[in-house]
Amino acid sequence: MTTFSELQYLHGFGNEHETEALTGALPQGQFNPQQAPMGLYAEQFSTTAFTAPRHQNRRTWMYRIRPSAAQGDFQPITSDLLRSGPITEVPAPPNLMRWDALAFPEKETDFIDGLITMAANGNLQVQTGSAVHMYLANQDMTDRFFYNADGELMLVPQQGAILAKTELGNLHVSPGEILVIPRGIKFQIQLPEGKARGYICENYGAPFILPERGPVGANGYANDRDFHYPVACFEDIDGEFELVAKFGGNLFRCKLDHSPLDVVAWVGTSAPYKYDLSRFNVINTVSFDHPDPSIFTVLTSQSDTPGVANIDFVIFPPRWMVAENTFRPPWYHRNVMSEFMGLIHGVYDAKEKGFVPGGASLHNCMSPHGPEAEVFEKASAAELEPVRYKDTMAFMFESRFVFAPTRFALESNARQTDYIDCWKGLKKHFNR
Template sequence: MEPLRYLTGFDNEHETEALPGALPLGRFSPQKVAYGLYAEQFSSTAFTAPRAHNRRTWLYRIRPSAQQGDYAAYAGATLTRTGPITEQTPVPNMLRWSPLPIPTQAQDFIDGLVTLAANGDAGVQVGIGIHLYLINQSMQDRFFYNADGELLFVPQQGKLRLHTECGLLDIGPGDIAVIPRGMKFRVVLLEASARGYVCENYGAAFTLPERGPVGANGYANDRDFQYPVAAYEDREGEFELVCKYGGHFFSADIGHSPLDVVAWTGNSAPYKYELARFNVINTVSFDHPDPSIFTVISSPSDTPGVANCDFVIFPPRWMVADNTFRPPWYHRNIMSEFMGLIHGVYDAKEKGFEPGGASLHNCMSPHGPEAEVFEKASQADLKPQRYDNTLAFMFESRYAITPTRFAMTTEARQLDYVKCWDKLKKNFNA
């Protein structure tokens, strides 16, 4: 199969057409669009949002989105929840989960979503939902959109093709992808099955963090973000459109594929990013900076510097700090931290934190290296060391994260997690 082509540049005004001349020149909504297409604006922000933050895209499509049936309650997606979580009280406990297995029964992306935790309130556009996807079936004749928030995909196992209104994105472990709030898509398996994480962002759209004193280069560079070129479906038949709205799932009949956009122009579109392109900034002397230096994208809150959600990675990198305890230090944090592992070993937790698993350390809950890691790091010969076999990530939020009832009762929850610190010795000697 020929590799997909992409447009590049984060939040750029892109334009692309699958048929020559389908994109109008000089105006967005001409009296008649080429090829008999309909013009439709897709807005991810209010019309009057400041120019620097305004996100909208003009879609030139075979049929307008309004042509569909009425919605009725959808019976699937039984393990998906939306903030605020009311079925379970918030807990200060340190929590960890083993990987959930891929199911044996046929399950696509919609029914394969399992919510581990959430915070905030989707209705007032604050906070995040944290899900796993466990799928062994492609979406062929049904489509999905989420009116509650944009979706950040973090694949852990298996490759996916995201067929969106704007075109195709292929992603696998080591990639991320973001689909804007309200954009229709379907998920196609490129392997037998797939597992990964999803952050449902109810708040402000993800953007690139400021670099501050780092200067003009480093971290995630704008040019490395990839957007799809127009690739439309012209299919008629009996299809299903599923949407998530106000924390509930609904289903409607639709007589054609809604992925029928022949051309588009704008800056509200799905995108992907290869995490290996992240330019790690770290210490070359002693100590190590806060993990915020590993932030790839961030959803800001109404308080500058305090994020609704930061997406942070711990990728392969050199560790050279002199006379320094190199694993993450013991800490308590005003931010709440949900971690996942894509592959390899995370340097603070060498046992029990497995690829496909997860941990949650809420606001002010203490955490840090397990006892064996502390002893080894305290005695290590501090030569420059390359961390290669690792790729972990964190969803970090200013709001306390509440686990779901499923997360607290599943057999995948490691009830003995807190014991990983039991063997820490009293080394004090006055």
């Protein structure tokens, strides 16, 4: 039996939420009464240390039919093309790299089996850095569930919506939206449209938060109210199920005799959430020059160095470009940060050819990059009238750590080995 609450989505990034699928399932006045309502078990779920400062502390109390300890022993299973940082199977080259969209598998493949790692950095054992995966699935997860003990997961759908059924409720996420699942939350991915492809950032470091606005002031960028959390929804189902865990960079599975999505009520600050990227309030120049891409930061995972992110999630959404006397595409640059980019739909203004929806590019620390030759010539001679970038949604995972590509990424047929040629047409314009 599956029970859904009739409450609406809970709103507000990082706030404490409470929701119950059955009236009276949520205890009042204390979190852990001697006997929880309705014969439920109280279980605390923490994604930060108990002693983290109050404004950073993330924990949720779940009131569930069975505690999570009601499971079998884990046994290792193959990780296929899933990898974790540090990547040591091949040396990380400083080359500029780009890939076409990966093809959907021909055999039946669910979300877990369809995970492919493109690159990773840092070290999951010391909780720094991140990994970038692709997911390609054409089958629902039915009797399987998954959780990741190594890091927080940000899913960026590119083709096909997904239904994330989680311990704390369900979230339907379409291309143009993102889904963030806290470290350790159990979930199942179903495919309302039959198949789905997208990107994943596995964040080993501090949980994603909203970036500070600084001189921008009280408004702009992503707003707290636009983040949506699930309402309580539980399954009371007995049967033969499998729970897959990613732990220490490896996959393990154990048997369950019930669905683990049996949380009837919950209250807390750590829960899955989704965000519609079209709600991002773009801040841009109204005079001259091209601001740094940090103005497009949606979420950030902070490092121990202020202002230098473990990982930033940055988007390049539809917007007006009005800068006067300015070369409008991103300037040529070398950067201490490393950039892994993807394209959800449309065309990215600095790469009009070759950078395709579902594809990716990697520009690592101090590797020079910028507009291709044709884009440079076109932008240098363009009439600088106001221009509306309409059909576009590119994004970037930007990190202080170098992304090491996997052997699969380096040797894949999807890799564009001629990517560097897009800059070969750059002409010498020097005129004394």
